[in-house]
Amino acid sequence: MPTRHLLLIDPQNDFCDIHGASLPVAGAGADLHRLAALLRDEAADIAALTITLDTHRRLDIAHPGFWQKTDGGTVAPFTPITAAQLRAGEFRPRDAAALPRTQAYLEALEARGRYTLMVWPVHCELGSWGHNLHGELQTAAVAWQLERQRHAEFVLKGMNPWTEHYSALQAEVPDPADAGTQLNHALLQRLDDCDELWIAGQASSHCVKATVEDLVEHLPSRRLDKLVLIRDGMSPVTGFEPQAEDFLARMRAQGLRIATTRELSA
Known part of the structure; x- marks a missing residue:
């Protein structure tokens, strides 16, 4: 029997298309319902469970409260900001001293x-309801831990407010002074220590995409054929569907398998 490791990327309330979510991804609720069922049904064959948690503070370079317009006006969520716009003064940090680093x-x-x-809505703020696991998946994860008598591994990402951190393996721009933003070799090794790595979560256009791209680049064994993307366990942020496809x-094309939850539990 091959050893299977399930990697669930950011299956959190704020990304679900449910009441109260700050950054809902259309289809995420149904994705996580299917993943919870997969975890319940295949618990005996899933040897390891890793869950990543997007984890932010209120003041973050990708949150509105960090930014202002030239006239001091607020910057709306879903506003992209380029280096050229910052140089031109179209946008600036509310803390003037932050300009050089920004x-x-x-x-x-x-x-x-x-x-x-991208300036996102405040999401997955540490200590908030939105940071929590989706309820049904939380229940399934607890049941798996009790049945297998082993802990799920939780990986927090995004605590450094100076860099975006889509990938579970490293920040978009690693901070030399913060080991938590640099390539996570220990996590890479844990994820590689299996025959099949099943991967799902939110969103296929951002955090799943970035994590898998980093896995493809850095997986120690280079055995990309062990990576299985669960197609009906991930959805893109609205407007970013082409990037996800x-x-x-x-x-x-690089040899990863694309499967559905039904195919994996067949």
């Missing part, structure tokens, strides 16, 4: 070519 961050972010800074196509 400018350097945006330039480094854009040099990577993966994302432009491109991601899945690229991963399939």
